[in-house]
Amino acid sequence: MTKIKGIIMDWAGTTIDFGCFAPVNVFVDIFKKAGIEVTIEEAREPMGMLKRDHIKAMTEMPRIHQAWRDEFDNVPTEKDIDQLYAHFENALMKQLKSFTHLIPDVNDTISALQAEGYLIGSTTGYTKEMMEVVAPEAKRKGYAPHNIVTAEQVDGYGRPYPYMIFKNIQQLKLSSVKEVIKLGDTASDIKEAINAGVTAVGVIKGSSVVGLNEQQWNDLTEHERNTYIEEATHIFKQNNADYIIKDITQLPQLLKQLNA
Helix, strand or coil: CCCCCEEEECCECCCECCCCCCCHHHHHHHHHHCCCCCCHHHHHCCCCCCHHHHHHHHHCCHHHHHHHHHHHCCCCCHHHHHHHHHHHHHHHHHHHHHHCCECCCHHHHHHHHHHCCCEEEEECCCCHHHHHHHHHHHHHCCCCCCCCECHHHHCCCCCCCCHHHHHHHHHCCCCCHHHEEEEECCHHHHHHHHHHCCEEEEECCCCCCCCCCHHHHHCCCHHHHHHHHHHHHHHHHHCCCCEEECCHHHHHHHHHHHCC
């Protein structure tokens, strides 16, 4: 049986930014400024995609698409999406540094796995410019994967395309997709992993699919937390995740199971 040697991590909602809040409010705001009201749930649905693709996916949602037609007497065009994305990028860059706090236990867990010899790669829906803000801040707080790939490195083909994972495999000099798992907190992460042929693992605590900040999560009763866990598990299973872990501290045990 092939041993797992590489772990490809997502960023926001998986290793940093508990609940993946940096982009969400910006998505809501840019549509509101354009004259279209969108909900937090609608803004979260395509989470994990390249951000321009995310905006386009939102404009294709039936309710938002119809609201756009009602407001502008036209369907959203590529120019409209470009304008929304320009506003999004400008607003996000202003606040991105504030959303680089590590999710609990990420530092200790990943540092221990690196010490064991695991190679840690990463993919993201953020651009190279955004990661030039995020990565140094995360490193200063103790988290530094061996490799970072953004969509610019694969001709703009971000999730759910598999190419960012393939680029990690190449740059980490791994020999097979069977040696790799992908850990993420969104349906897009799972689809990316499945399309790449690697083991797809969903993580619940801190995830966008749960959508709570750290204080909200900590304030839940046991019953409330179990409800969120069940709902997140259902979403990951619907998207054919191979494994689901409640939080990142369960990752080493999963690796032992896979390598047994």
